[in-house]
Amino acid sequence: MLEFEWLFNQSALEIRPICMPSSATFSGVQTNELEDATEFIKQDSVVLTIAIAFKDREDELAKYLTHLAEAGAVAVGIGTGLIFPTVPQSVIDAAHELGIGLFEVPRPIAFISIVSAVHQELNRRNDIAQRRLLDAQETLTHTATRGSLTDLLHETAYLLDGELRIVNERGEVVMETSPPLGHKFFTSYDMTTHGERSHTLKAESEHPFSAEDRSLIRHCAGLADMLLARPVELRQARNELNSFALRLTLGLPDATSPSQTLPATLDFPRDKDGFTRPVIALAEDSRSLERAHNALDAQLETHGQFLYTAQFDKHSFVALFSGDADTKDIVAMFGNSMRVLRVAIGKRIASTELAFDHVQELLDRARPLPLGEYLSPHSQNMPWLNASAVRKALASRRRETINVLRTIDAESNSDLARTLTVYLRKGGQLNQTAEALNVHRHTVRNRVAHIEKVCEIDLSEPTVFAELLFAVVQESASGSD
CATH class of the missing domain: 3.30.450 (Beta-Lactamase)
Structure with a gap:
């Protein structure tokens, strides 16, 4: 955009202002001799004309000025000496009423000289603006x-x-x-x-x-x-800071650098209400745990999130997620490493209330799980399974069923004990059991029938089914036969 002040100060153009425009700037200059120029007039432009179409029709020239203003012109320059000796008074009155600029261009001044001067000034200013932008x-x-x-x-x-x-x-x-x-x-x-x-x-x-x-x-x-x-090395440093802060929050010792002093206040993952969700991951060995940790970090990175973990012991670590994180989404974050983990997902709690006891409780809940399984926040604990009388009764039931099947498996290279365990954990669903064992559902049905015959039990009886399920769960928790 150029200022009218600049245009009127170009003495070589000999422009004679008659009516100052209401706008201080204009976008460019164009010539026009058409009576209906609506589709050709550029917005905020200055129109130059000698009004040849209005020769002998001076009374209509004022209406033409209105037409140009409605089409988008902010000023009109009328060339005099060819059609009109001077700018008619009716046009001047119309310009004042419309608030549109009006000036006279003497006959010796070619319109092209005005157009050229404006074009050169726009290019000059554009070059300056580009240099400033680059700088x-x-x-x-x-x-x-x-x-x-x-x-x-x-x-x-x-x-x-x-x-x-x-x-x-x-x-x-x-x-x-x-x-x-x-x-x-x-x-x-x-x-x-x-x-x-x-x-x-x-x-x-x-x-x-x-x-x-x-x-x-x-x-x-x-x-x-x-x-x-954040490049990879900054991400790693941030993850280490997050881990250190989480260890301090939970009161866990830092065996790698016990004397290191770092800030204990970092932003834990929180939802809009300020809640976080603790998750414990338990593996069979340290190598599996490390792979699971790396897999989780990789998944979080693809989602634009940082890793918040702290190793709880040599076989487990605690991870924090936003309080509104969905259980299935959390499990998916572990990817293929989930098959070597036992995972317990806690309820959402205020990040300021996170403590050691929360993690210890999750770890206790995770231990009885079979590998590849997870516990949601809504799963119920069964502490009565550890009662002495219950333990003896369930151990007796295992000796009569599971141990018998294991002996048969060892002699005939079958898979009856595992089939029964999975069948019980899958709630007696043939399709889900078959999928977990990677066999056909008819194979599962035949194995279950054989198990019932060998062990002299009826798995369709709810009390028998429940007792065997508790026996399996209790065995996983204690690690004994």
Whole structure:
């Protein structure tokens, strides 16, 4: 956009202002001699005309001025000396009434000289704006290399003469140069989405944002996105900090660096209500546990989330998830490593109330589980299984059934004991049992019938089924036959 003040100050053009426009700027200059020029007039433009179409129709020229204003012109330059010796008074009156600019172009001044002067000035200003933009982008790039997101935002805000803030997918402010000031003009730019994580860069100012301003905002967003994405080594460091803070919160000793001093207050994963969800993962050996830990970290990274874990003992670790995390989503995070784990998922609790007892309780609940199984927050504990009388009764039932089947399996290379265990845990569902054993459902039916005959039991009897199921669960918990 150019200022009318600049145009009228070009002495070589000899423009004679008659009526000052209500707009201070214009987008460009064009010539027109058509009576109906609606589709050709550019918005906020200056129209030059000698009004040849209105020769001998001076009374209609004022209406033509109205037509140009409605089409988008903000000023009209009338060339005199060919059709009209001077600008008619009726046209001057119409210009005052419309608030449109009006000036006279003397006959010696060719319209092309005005068009050319405006075009050259627009190109000159565009070149200056591009150089300033490149310089500003270089400045921001240099600022971002220092790794400070705060410095990047403040530098951009200074160059824009405005304010900036970054908000996440939940609408929370990640960083801002100042609180909202209620400026008149706003713009925003959505940054790259990383899994479930996304950010938006918002800008506000007292003045409109130019094309160069918007380019600078996009450049800032790209740099900020790289800083927020965090490379692998920063992710590893952040994971270690999260683990250390979690260990301190739970009161767990840090065997790797007991004398290390680190801040104990880091952002645990919380939902909008401030709740977190503890999860315990228990493996048979340390190598399986490490693989599960790495698999969980990899899955969280694809979702744009950090890892919050602390090793509880050599075979288990506790992990924290957002309080609104779904049970199935948590299990899916462990991927294929789930088959070598026993996982207990806790109820959502306030992050400030997380304590050692919560994790110990989850670990106790996880121990009886078979490998590859998980316990949801809604699963019920059965502490009475450990009562002395119950343990003796269930041990007796195992000797009469499970142990008998194991002896048969050893002699005939069959799989009856495992089939019964899975059948009981799957609630007597043939299809689910077959899928877990990777055999046909008819095979399961035949095995169950053989088991009933050998052990002289009726698995369709609810009390028999329940007693055997408790025997299996109690054996898993104690690790004895």
